[in-house]
Amino acid sequence: MRHFTSVYDLPNLSEAIKSALEIKNNPYGFQHLGKNKTIILIFFNASLRTRLSTQKAAMNLGMNTMILNVNQDGWRMESEMGVIMDGDKPEHMREAIPVIGRFCDIIGVRAFADFESKEDDYTEKILNQFIDYSGVPVISMEAATRHPLQSFADHLTIEEYKTKARPKVVMTWAPHPKSLPQAVPNSFVEWMRQTDYDLVVTHPQGYELDKKFMGDLVVEYDQNKALEGADFVYAKNWSSYTQYGEILSKDRSWTITSDKMSLTNNAKFMHCLPVRRNMIVTDEVLDGPASIVVDEAENRVYSAQTILKMILEG
Ligand code: CP
Numbered sequence: 001m002r003h004f005t006s007v008y009d010l011p012n013l014s015e016a017i018k019s020a021l022e023i024k025n026n027p028y029g030f031q032h033l034g035k036n037k038t039i040i041l042i043f044f045n046a047s048l049r050t051r052l053s054t055q056k057a058a059m060n061l062g063m064n065t066m067i068l069n070v071n072q073d074g075w076r077m078e079s080e081m082g083v084i085m086d087g088d089k090p091e092h093m094r095e096a097i098p099v100i101g102r103f104c105d106i107i108g109v110r111a112f113a114d115f116e117s118k119e120d121d122y123t124e125k126i127l128n129q130f131i132d133y134s135g136v137p138v139i140s141m142e143a144a145t146r147h148p149l150q151s152f153a154d155h156l157t158i159e160e161y162k163t164k165a166r167p168k169v170v171m172t173w174a175p176h177p178k179s180l181p182q183a184v185p186n187s188f189v190e191w192m193r194q195t196d197y198d199l200v201v202t203h204p205q206g207y208e209l210d211k212k213f214m215g216d217l218v219v220e221y222d223q224n225k226a227l228e229g230a231d232f233v234y235a236k237n238w239s240s241y242t243q244y245g246e247i248l249s250k251d252r253s254w255t256i257t258s259d260k261m262s263l264t265n266n267a268k269f270m271h272c273l274p275v276r277r278n279m280i281v282t283d284e285v286l287d288g289p290a291s292i293v294v295d296e297a298e299n300r301v302y303s304a305q306t307i308l309k310m311i312l313e314g
Pocket of ligand 1: 051
């Protein structure tokens with residue numbers, strides 16, 4: 001594996017899950033792999049978990065880490081080709097990316113959808129420039145359309161907590177005051193569809209995800225019906241894909257409450273975090289025994305470490 005941008009980059013998903021569990025039991029057992037290797041983590045957007053977990057994963061492997069918060073620490077970067085650079089962006093990615101590539105062995109990139117162009121977002125314009133120009137392996141730390149390290153950690157967490165071979169996993173839309181990208185739900189659905197879970201997706205009309213991720217999965221528009229018998233409830237907000245980036249609803253009847261959780265099979269509650277309390281999920285659920293969001297976040301280290309280990313070995 002050279003780059004990691006989606007589940008399809010993994011040679012074998014079940015082997016990757018197995019490897020992550022082994023690493024979790026022995027996180028410092030592969031330090032020789034990262035000796036004298038450097039990873040640079042590039043952030044175009046804010047982060048808590050991705051930044052710290054990927055840095056920790058690299059350190060567990062003996063790597064050196066450098067972090068660049070592009071919009072705070074570096075020059076503002078132009079990504080358009082052929083432009084006259086007479087504005088507020090003094091550096092072009094066409095030079096910046098290969099320069100960064102000369103300073104490291106692996107690059108991690110976080111570049112969210114900015115909703116200015118659906119085409120630019122859905123062709124991963126920024127991430128692909130890093131792949132094309134850096135000359136080194138690139139891992140996605142959440143791009144415009146996918147958040148594969150998150151989905152890997154989510155999958156790992158479900159494997160740890162499941163009590164039956166084929167759990168019912170319900171991904172539900174929940175309300176949020178801001179317009180959020182579709183990367184987490186796209187990626188979660190894509191990842192879940194690669195394994196034999198009973199996956200159900202529920203959201204209000206107008207929030208349909210790109211078919212590329214949903215495949216032939218049929219949406220259950222009745223959230224209560226979707227939650228019946230669920231073993232895992234994965235809540236997330238996203239903005240409309242069809243009316244790109246728009247908020248069509250802030251209906252708080254979609255908030256995950258104890259009443260909603262009582263419809264399930266004692267389901268575990270999951271969310272990628274950060275989470276808006278009492279918008280996405282009530283305090284009672286988030287602070288109660290069903291919530292596994294912190295364990296899920298911890299698994300970000302082992303999912304990242306598995307990917308870095310595979311790239312270093314490769
Ligand atoms: N879940 C996640 O990616 O968290 P951060 O945005 O804090 O990195």
